[in-house]
Amino acid sequence: MSDWTPRTLGDFLAAAPRGAEAVATPTRRLTYGELRESAQRVARAMHALGLRKGDHAAILMGNDEVWLTLFYGAALLGVVAVPVNTRFKAAELEFCLRQADCKAIFLASRFLNNDYAAMLRKVRAPKLKHRIILGEDSWRRFAAGDRGQRIPSKVKPGDLLLIQFTSGTTAYPKGVMLTHDSMLRNAWAAGERIGIRADDRYFNCRPFFHVGGSTLSALMSLVHCACLVTLPTFEAGAALAMMEAERCTLTSGNDTIFQLLMGHADFPKRRLALRGGWAAAGEETMRRIIDVLGAKHVCAAYGLSEASPNVVMSDWRDAEALRVQGLATPLPGLHLRTVDGEIQVRGWSVMRGYYKNPQASAQAFTPDGFLRTGDLGELHPGGRLKMIGRLKDVFRVGGENVAPAEVEEVLLAHPAVAVAQVVGVPDARLGEVPCAYVQLKAGASATEEALIAWVKARCANFRVPRYLRIVRDFETIGMTASGKVQKGRLREHAMREFNL
Secondary structure (H helix, E strand, O other): OOOOOOOOHHHHHHHOOOOOEEEEOOOOEEEHHHHHHHHHHHHHHHHHHOOOOOOEEEEEOOOOHHHHHHHHHHHHHOOEEEEOOOOOOHHHHHHHHHHOOOOEEEEOOEEOOEEHHHHHHOOOOOOOOEEEEOOOHHHHHHHOOOOOOOOOOOOOOOOEEEEEEEOOOOOOOEEEEEEHHHHHHHHHHHHHHHOOOOOOEEEEOOOOOOHHHHHHHHHHHHHOOOEEEEOOOOOHHHHHHHHHHOOOOEEEEEHHHHHHHHHOOOHHHOOOOOOEEEEEOOHHHHHHHHHHHOOOOOEEEEEOHHHOOEEEEOOOOOOHHHHHHOOEEEOOOOEEEEEOOEEEEEOOOOOOOEOOOHHHHHHHEOOOOOEEEEEEEEEEHHHEEEEEEEOOOOEEEOOEEEOHHHHHHHHHOOOOEEEEEEEEEEEOOOEEEEEEEEEEOOOOOOOHHHHHHHHHOOOOHHHOOOEEEEOOOOOOOOEOOOOOEOHHHHHHHHHHHOOO
16 A cells, blocks of 8 residues: 555535546436535535534435435534434334434435334434434525634544444444544545446445445545445345446445345346446355456455454455455554454454443453454464454345344333343344344243234344244243353254254
8 A cells, every 4th residue: 555644524525626527326417526516515514513523423214316415514523423223113213313312414304114213203312403314394494504614623544534333242332433534545545445436337236334435435435546336225226237237347335245146037138237346245156256247357355344344455457366255454554363263363453442331441451462352263374364254143145234133122122021132143135134032031921923013113134033933931942051142052042943
């Protein structure tokens, strides 16, 4: 990587070629000059609203130019963005807004059949002063706050840029604190590894509320002056059509995304121009990305939100066999090791900690300052890492992390439930899906269908159990002598019971 000079998001916006295309969505195109002007208008309007450097503002909407201009505008002012998962329900939204001390939220009225405006009315967040709904009077009043005034804040590379909520082993997500420098440098370094150029058109499959979408798609395109192409949400048929129409040269994703693209009925008729990108995927999928999708220079990637997110990335010039096997080297300046199989990383991309959670922050690091990833990996010759799997109980549903406790807490809130245990089990399309085992209170009654419906009404759909069984007890399916349920044994039992 060429020598890195710490910069802010605003520095990159100012340096981008004004006439080059920056963003393409199904309804809008923006040059870098237009994107910068839109972000400046947002920053001025935010200041008029009363937001100041260091305040936190949530964003809840699909991937589009509005999301980007809100994110970039907040960055110009020094306001910390708090992206919200578009599939969250009211309780999950309320937790994020309260935990992150959000002073404002900017949201679409509706998206993905969710009525966010109605959902927000149920939310109680003491520090939330401004609720700005796209297309409604609150948005028009907000936009009117831009009167061409000077943006006052002096933002520094070490200032917080974003608080990323990520699932962990506890019942609630944790807010990862990431700076301008860590996210932008991560985007720059990962971009150099995949060989991104200013004339590239990067198709983004990831939601902007994930660091895969914010750092490794939006910011990667910005810092390398490429054009970001995106849809409001991922749908394989629409993605294939847009990649063809826009002549996209790069893309990225996980196993599920690439399997959906290549398995779609429209795939054989699409004429794609993909050259490469990155994939967090297994060997079989990596091989098909090269041979079937045609992205000959795709790179293997591993990372996590707490590392901004990329930790290792293969180089597009690496031997194909290395990239297919997922053998990748750390980004320059990052230090990597494995301890009892766990991947641990230290360096510039690692988070400041979890917002308002000092206990979890302390537990996340070793005494000598390495981040404990909770992931299993192998170090190979040449310092290459191969990610094997997760040490934690967290499982991934189509790219979404799910902590068992998040679902267990919802089941335990049901008046008939005494004990609830959740594990991830294999699924051909999504990789893994939730499976729940429930023990009812004495004398209580409930059906398995009713319990699934209970969770569905209170959780994002990726957290809803695909399988659920009511059991008398856990004695024969994973309980230890000390009374703890072993997730591994329970998962094995579930796979046998459901023939998975």
